[in-house]
Amino acid sequence: MFEGGLYPYWIVIFLMMTGLYVVISRDNLVKKVIGLNIFQVSVIMFYVAMGKVRGGTAPIEAEGFTIYSNPLPHVLMLTAIVVGVATTALALSLVVRINEAYATIEEDEIRELEREEEA
Amino acid sequence: MIRHVILRALSKLLIPLIMLFALYVQFHGDYGPGGGFQAGVIFGAAIILYALMFGLEAAKRVFPPRVLEFFVAFGLLLYGGVGIEAILLGGNFLDYGHLAHEPVHGQHLGILLVELGVGITVAAVMASIFFLFAGRGRSDV
Amino acid sequence: MIDVIHIVLFTFLAVIAIAIIRLRDLFAAVMLMGIFSLLSASLFTVMDAVDVAFTEAAVGAGVSTILMLATLSLTHSSESTRYARPRPMALVAVVLTGAALVYATFDMPRYGDPAAPIHHHVADHYIEDTDDEIGVPNMVTAILASYRGYDTWGETAVIFTACVGVMMLLGGARTFYRWRHREEDEPEEAGEAS
Numbered sequence: 198m199f200e201g202g203l204y205p206y207w208i209v210i211f212l213m214m215t216g217l218y219v220v221i222s223r224d225n226l227v228k229k230v231i232g233l234n235i236f237q238v239s240v241i242m243f244y245v246a247m248g249k250v251r252g253g254t255a256p257i258e259a260e261g262f263t264i265y266s267n268p269l270p271h272v273l274m275l276t277a278i279v280v281g282v283a284t285t286a287l288a289l290s291l292v293v294r295i296n297e298a299y300a301t302i303e304e305d306e307i308r309e310l311e312r313e314e315e316a
Numbered sequence: 317m318i319r320h321v322i323l324r325a326l327s328k329l330l331i332p333l334i335m336l337f338a339l340y341v342q343f344h345g346d347y348g349p350g351g352g353f354q355a356g357v358i359f360g361a362a363i364i365l366y367a368l369m370f371g372l373e374a375a376k377r378v379f380p381p382r383v384l385e386f387f388v389a390f391g392l393l394l395y396g397g398v399g400i401e402a403i404l405l406g407g408n409f410l411d412y413g414h415l416a417h418e419p420v421h422g423q424h425l426g427i428l429l430v431e432l433g434v435g436i437t438v439a440a441v442m443a444s445i446f447f448l449f450a451g452r453g454r455s456d457v
Numbered sequence: 458m459i460d461v462i463h464i465v466l467f468t469f470l471a472v473i474a475i476a477i478i479r480l481r482d483l484f485a486a487v488m489l490m491g492i493f494s495l496l497s498a499s500l501f502t503v504m505d506a507v508d509v510a511f512t513e514a515a516v517g518a519g520v521s522t523i524l525m526l527a528t529l530s531l532t533h534s535s536e537s538t539r540y541a542r543p544r545p546m547a548l549v550a551v552v553l554t555g556a557a558l559v560y561a562t563f564d565m566p567r568y569g570d571p572a573a574p575i576h577h578h579v580a581d582h583y584i585e586d587t588d589d590e591i592g593v594p595n596m597v598t599a600i601l602a603s604y605r606g607y608d609t610w611g612e613t614a615v616i617f618t619a620c621v622g623v624m625m626l627l628g629g630a631r632t633f634y635r636w637r638h639r640e641e642d643e644p645e646e647a648g649e650a651s
Contacts, residue, residue, distance in 0.1 A: 201567050201568065201569060201570070202567060202568055203562050203563070203565070203567060203568065204568070205463070205467075205568045206559075206562045206565065206568065207559055207562065208467045208470075208471065210555055210558045210559055210562070211471060211474075211555065212470055212471065212474050213555075213558070214551045214552075214554060214555040214558075215471075215474040215475065215477070215478060216474070217551050217554065218478060218547060218548070218551045219477065219478055221544075221547045221550065221551070222544040222547035222548075223536070224537075225483065225536040225537070227483055227487075227525065227528060227529065227532065228483065228486065228536060230525070231477060231486055231487065231490050231525070232477075234490055234494075234517075234521065235474060235477065235490070235493065238493065238494060238497050238513070238517065241497075241509070241513070242497055242500065242501070245501055245504050245506045245509055246504060246568060247565075247573070247575055248504070248505075248506065248575070249504045249505060249568065249569050250505075250569060250571050250576060251569035251570065251571055252571075253505055253571075254505060255349070255505045255506070255507045256505070256584070256595075256596040256597055257347075257348065257349070257507070257594055257595045257596065257597075258587070258588060258594040258595075258596065259594070264571070265505075265584050265596070266504070266505035266506070267575060267576050267580045268580065268583060268584070268596040268597050268600055269575075269579065269580050269583065269600065270506075270575075271506045271508055271509050271597050272597055272600045272601045272605060273608075274506070274509050275351075275353060275508050275509050275512050275597065275601065276353065276601070276608070276609060276612040278353075278509070278512045278513055278516050278517070279353045279356075279357065279438060279512065279516060279612070279616060280612050280615050280616060280619075281516075282357075282442075282516045282517075282520055282521050282524075283441065283445075283615065283616045283619035283620065284615075284619055285521060285524065286445045286449075286524050286619060286620075286623050287619045287622045287623055287626075289449070289524055289525065289527075289528040290448070290449070290622070290623045290626040290627045291626060292528055292532065293449070293452060293528055293531050293532065293626075293627065294626055294627070296531065296532040296533075301533075301537075302532050302533060303536075303537045306537070341511075345595065345598050346593045346594065346595055346598055347593075347594050347595060348595060349507040349508045349510075349511050349595070349597075350508070350511060350598075351508065351595075351597070351598050351601060351602075352602075353512055354508070354511050354512050354515055357512070357515040357516050357519065357520055358515055360520060361515065361519045361520060361523075364520070364523055385624075388617060388620055389617070391613070392613050392614060392617050395609075395610050395613055396610065399606075399610070409607075410606040410607060410610070412603060412606075419590075420590075420591070420592040423590070423591045423592060423593070423603055424591075424592060424593065426602070426603065427591070427593060427598065427599070427602040427603055430602045430606065430609070431598070431602055433613070434609065434613055437613055437616060437617060438613075438616060440620075441616050441617070441619075441620040442520050444620060444624070445524065445620060445623050446520075446523065446524070446527065448623055448624060448627040448628060449524060449527035449528065449531070449627065450527060451627075452531055452627050
């Protein structure tokens with residue numbers, strides 16, 4: 198049912214959109230980072246799904262196998278995951294610094310503090 | 317963490333095995349799944365487990381932040397150095413074929429060194445980022 | 458059989474994603490994100506990407522979750538509902554974007570199609586010639602370190618730069634000036650009110 202259809206792409210797009218929804222509808226900064234992470238994993242899943250070949254096997258050469266899945270998306274996504282965790286760490290350290298400066302990690306409260314300070 | 321005797325005993329047993337597994341993943345990456353990125357993350361996770369179980373101070377004595385900072389840069393420079401070495405031996409940047417007498421051997425050597433560089437950088441980065449986060453809470457104002 | 462695995466894993470992923478939207482407790486949301494990563498690693502294995510699955514399991518379920526928990530311990534572990542209000546515009550934007558993306562997939566090759574253009578650009582060359590040119594059985598390692606060595610060097614440099622950024626942000630002394638300022642103000646106001 199899955200191989201030969203478009204369903205996997207649609208489910209991946211659904212996951213991607215839940216991540217996007219968390220990012221734009223929640224004010225909590227840690228929640229936003231979690232949403233970005235969901236988005237990132239879904240994008241990676243999308244690329245890996247495109248690399249799948251029907252009846253193929255993992256791209257490690259072995260006796261008795263001739264059809265391999267496409268290794269190129271795997272390579273690109275492999276590095277993207279590790280870069281993703283490094284940038285997540287950077288985002289989280291920014292959140293920590295914002296919390297130290299404003300004592301809150303809610304975007305609305307930060308905006309209100311800024312307004313109070315200007316007034 | 318003084319009270320968690322079972323966790324401490326178990327992690328004492330597990331940490332060396334995790335590090336050994338990281339080295340296996342690192343050097344077996346040519347033949348099976350694995351490579352520098354995965355090995356680096358697993359090694360970093362072993363250091364983080366040590367810090368969680370025995371305290372940040374103990375972990376900083378075993379893996380001093382200065383040394384970790386050195387390795388963060390060292391891995392990247394090792395990768396770049398392999399590229400420069402290939403230029404000096406008459407090839408292009410990161411052209412491993414010139415590293416040994418036979419191109420296939422050169423490729424093998426180049427991949428091994430490059431993956432080692434990636435692994436060192438990733439492990440040191442993961443550990444030092446965790447140390448920075450964990451040390452943030454306790455440093456006095 | 459492989460379809461059943463796909464369906465079960467995709468269903469779990471969708472349920473967890475919705476639960477993360479609904480939860481106000483950040484600690485639970487972070488743990489669910491770790492489970493999300495682990496389940497997607499299983500899905501990567503089903504899609505033949507063993508190296509990606511390995512990385513995702515080590516990074517997403519391990520280091521990433523630990524860093525999130527460390528952040529929560531330094532900040533607050535539950536989401537404030539003071540300003541919470543429904544956001545119809547966000548839902549509309551997300552549904553429209555999703556519909557556009559689904560519409561775009563109709564032009565895509567089907568899942569697992571061996572004739573898809575992605576499999577016949579450079580991938581053929583990599584799969585057939587890796588054994589002769591590089592002599593390494595794991596094609597992913599061969600492409601990562603040799604064919605696309607520049608790329609990987611750049612990625613390593615990005616990780617290095619991110620680490621330097623974290624060191625600059627968290628390595629110095631703590632600064633509490635605004636917080637202190639507010640805490641000094643608040644008792645006075647309370648005194649006036651009483």
